[in-house]
Amino acid sequence: MSDLIQLLPDHIANQIAAGEVIQRPASVVKELIENAIDAGADTIQLLVKDAGKTLIQISDNGKGMSKNDAIRCFERHATSKLKTADDLFALTTKGFRGEALASIAAIAHISLKTKQHDQELGTIVEIEGSKITKNEDTVCANGTTFSVKNLFYNVPARRNFLKSDTVELNHISDEFVRIALAHPSITFIFIHNEQEVYHLRASNQRKRIVDIVGMKINDKLVPIEEETEIVTINGFVGKPEYAKKTRGEQFLFVNDRFFKDTFFHHAISKAFDGLIQPKHFPSYFLYLTIDPKKIDVNVHPTKTEIKFEEDRLIYAIILSSIRQALGKYNIAPTLDFDRENSFDLPHTMRNQPIVEPVIKVDTNYNPFNTNKTSSGSSSTNFTKAIHSEGFGSNEVTPEDWQNFYQIEEEQPQPALQEIAFEQSVETEKSFINQGKYLFTPCKSGLLVVDLQRAVERIVYDEMMAEFVSSPIVSQQLLFPIEREFSKNESAIWIENKTMLERLGFQSIIENQTLQLNAVPAILQEESIQTCIDLILENISFKEIEKGDIAHFLIVSIAQAAGRKKSKTNSAQENEQLIEQLFQCSDHAYTPTGKKIVQTLTFEEIALKF
Numbered sequence: 001m002s003d004l005i006q007l008l009p010d011h012i013a014n015q016i017a018a019g020e021v022i023q024r025p026a027s028v029v030k031e032l033i034e035n036a037i038d039a040g041a042d043t044i045q046l047l048v049k050d051a052g053k054t055l056i057q058i059s060d061n062g063k064g065m066s067k068n069d070a071i072r073c074f075e076r077h078a079t080s081k082l083k084t085a086d087d088l089f090a091l092t093t094k095g096f097r098g099e100a101l102a103s104i105a106a107i108a109h110i111s112l113k114t115k116q117h118d119q120e121l122g123t124i125v126e127i128e129g130s131k132i133t134k135n136e137d138t139v140c141a142n143g144t145t146f147s148v149k150n151l152f153y154n155v156p157a158r159r160n161f162l163k164s165d166t167v168e169l170n171h172i173s174d175e176f177v178r179i180a181l182a183h184p185s186i187t188f189i190f191i192h193n194e195q196e197v198y199h200l201r202a203s204n205q206r207k208r209i210v211d212i213v214g215m216k217i218n219d220k221l222v223p224i225e226e227e228t229e230i231v232t233i234n235g236f237v238g239k240p241e242y243a244k245k246t247r248g249e250q251f252l253f254v255n256d257r258f259f260k261d262t263f264f265h266h267a268i269s270k271a272f273d274g275l276i277q278p279k280h281f282p283s284y285f286l287y288l289t290i291d292p293k294k295i296d297v298n299v300h301p302t303k304t305e306i307k308f309e310e311d312r313l314i315y316a317i318i319l320s321s322i323r324q325a326l327g328k329y330n331i332a333p334t335l336d337f338d339r340e341n342s343f344d345l346p347h348t349m350r351n352q353p354i355v356e357p358v359i360k361v362d363t364n365y366n367p368f369n370t371n372k373t374s375s376g377s378s379s380t381n382f383t384k385a386i387h388s389e390g391f392g393s394n395e396v397t398p399e400d401w402q403n404f405y406q407i408e409e410e411q412p413q414p415a416l417q418e419i420a421f422e423q424s425v426e427t428e429k430s431f432i433n434q435g436k437y438l439f440t441p442c443k444s445g446l447l448v449v450d451l452q453r454a455v456e457r458i459v460y461d462e463m464m465a466e467f468v469s470s471p472i473v474s475q476q477l478l479f480p481i482e483r484e485f486s487k488n489e490s491a492i493w494i495e496n497k498t499m500l501e502r503l504g505f506q507s508i509i510e511n512q513t514l515q516l517n518a519v520p521a522i523l524q525e526e527s528i529q530t531c532i533d534l535i536l537e538n539i540s541f542k543e544i545e546k547g548d549i550a551h552f553l554i555v556s557i558a559q560a561a562g563r564k565k566s567k568t569n570s571a572q573e574n575e576q577l578i579e580q581l582f583q584c585s586d587h588a589y590t591p592t593g594k595k596i597v598q599t600l601t602f603e604e605i606a607l608k609f
């Protein structure tokens with residue numbers, strides 16, 4: 001009898017392999033972006049046409065490939081990332097199986113342009129159904145561009161199986177977002193049918209999350225930081241009141257790789273037990289860092305399921321670190337009165353009619369006097385308003401802040417409403433160091449407040465509350481301020497003029513010169529220039545949702561107020577500052593997510609001796 005077994009030709013083997021790795025356009029996006037990251041790129045652009053059915057193009061500024069590698073990369077099991085079997089247990093790269101490009105080449109038309117940084121010329125390679133149709137030198141930028149056209153052109157069953165453009169685009173967007181969240185230090189751009197979907201500048205974790213999810217989440221993020229021998233966890237969970245009816249914002253990463261894990265998901269949900277309503281899901285963005293030897297990434301072809309050697313321990317660490325963080329935060333909702341109506345302005349404001357600002361001319365106003373003379377100061381009104389609305393009582397005393405810093409990790413957390421305040425903060429013994437930090441003894445040790453940030457939070461909340469409920473008080477300048485603008489700066493100012501006017505800025509721009517006639521009364525003369533700088537910095541080159549412009553502008557005003565050099569405060573002023581701070585919507589973080597308050601416990605102080 002003759003032999004029956006034959007080896008499959010490579011192109012058929014590749015097509016079969018492709019079925020596992022490349023299920024839809026989103027899989028191509030994932031594989032190619034991961035390759036760009038492995039190549040050390042710090043800017044990656046994804047350009048997609050018709051949800052990837054016509055074109056998927058990924059350009060990076062990574063290390064590029066040599067002329068030979070530009071051909072070899074399409075061969076099956078061709079990888080530069082794994083040399084010995086041992087490497088498989090110490091992976092630091094996304095890819096290692098060497099099958100993505102071979103798979104894509106088997107089922108699409110690819111054009112590759114690549115150049116290494118030390119080379120004069122790059123290489124262009126075109127490949128169709130695993131056959132090379134072009135291989136030449138070319139002039140191109142450093143890095144690599146893969147263009148993938150006509151995906152599944154030779155696998156009609158697959159092509160027909162693709163869903164509508166909306167569905168496929170959603171899949172692409174999901175992959176893009178997962179990778180972008182895992183790599184906040186890389187700039188990512190995503191363009192679909194000539195429209196920019198995302199432009200994410202290199203930044204940090206928190207900023208990346210906010211850039212993707214939207215500014216509304218910034219105040220809702222509770223930081224998680226836990227370092228153990230087994231695993232390091234950092235990232236954020238959403239405050240319980242931010243829990244959603246859908247599972248939208250749930251992200252787990254290990255060593256910068258997104259993964260799905262029902263076991264760990266369970267740990268996170270458990271940490272929220274009793275804090276969120278039934279059928280609501282907590283948001284989380286958790287980044288685990290672990291010795292690569294202790295995980296197996298290779299269990300699934302697309303590597304979204306990962307095996308952990310010490311999964312039970314990690315479960316316990318996740319659970320306790322989230323509980324602890326939520327415990328620290330537990331107190332905040334008590335202060336978080338009326339939040340929905342007042343402080344989330346950008347989103348609740350959308351349907352409100354526009355209120356003209358009221359201009360008050362203060363005849364006593366002297367622009368050369370740095371002490372605020374404006375009669376419109378609403379800080380006392382604001383404090384009063386809070387006193388009458390918050391806590392369900394008319395009087396709030398510093399004593400109310402007691403025990404803020406005192407929740408013992410081991411104790412079971414009391415329910416939110418049960419946390420009582422006892423006397424503790426002794427503001428009369430406060431002092432300011434280097435004009436920067438306010439130190440105040442409290443029951444558990446020493447409370448340290450970053451003054452600049454505290455002022456930022458107070459002014460932000462004050463202005464936001466004023467903006468929501470009444471027209472902003474504007475202060476006419478006796479001598480208008482003039483400022484030369486660049487073309488770009490003029491454009492930014494003009495684009496946001498209406499909102500700036502609502503906030504109390506009266507201005508004229510002519511020949512790229514800004515003439516500022518009135519400013520929000522809350523802003524002191526000496527902070528105006530800084531404020532203009534901050535406005536331009538905070539809103540230029542950003543994709544800001546329309547409803548968030550007010551937020552960014554108020555942040556700028558608050559930051560300008562905070563940067564004013566602090567003088568020495570009297571005990572009473574210190575007390576007032578602390579009091580005002582703790583009445584804010586979130587006393588622990590600035591509106592842009594920077595920490596305001598730290599406690600040095602007696603134990604921590606003792607450890608220093």
Ligand code: ADP
Pocket residue numbers: 031035036039060062063064065073074078079080081094095096097098099100101102144
């Ligand atoms: P893997 O990523 O598993 O190694 P791939 O098929 O995705 O396998 O890629 C094969 C090889 O091609 C990679 O190992 C790498 O050497 C090279 N390569 C792919 N994409 C790029 C890129 N954007 N920049 C530089 N080299 C790349």
Ligand code: MG
Pocket residue numbers: 031034035094095096098100101
């Ligand atoms: Mg790869």
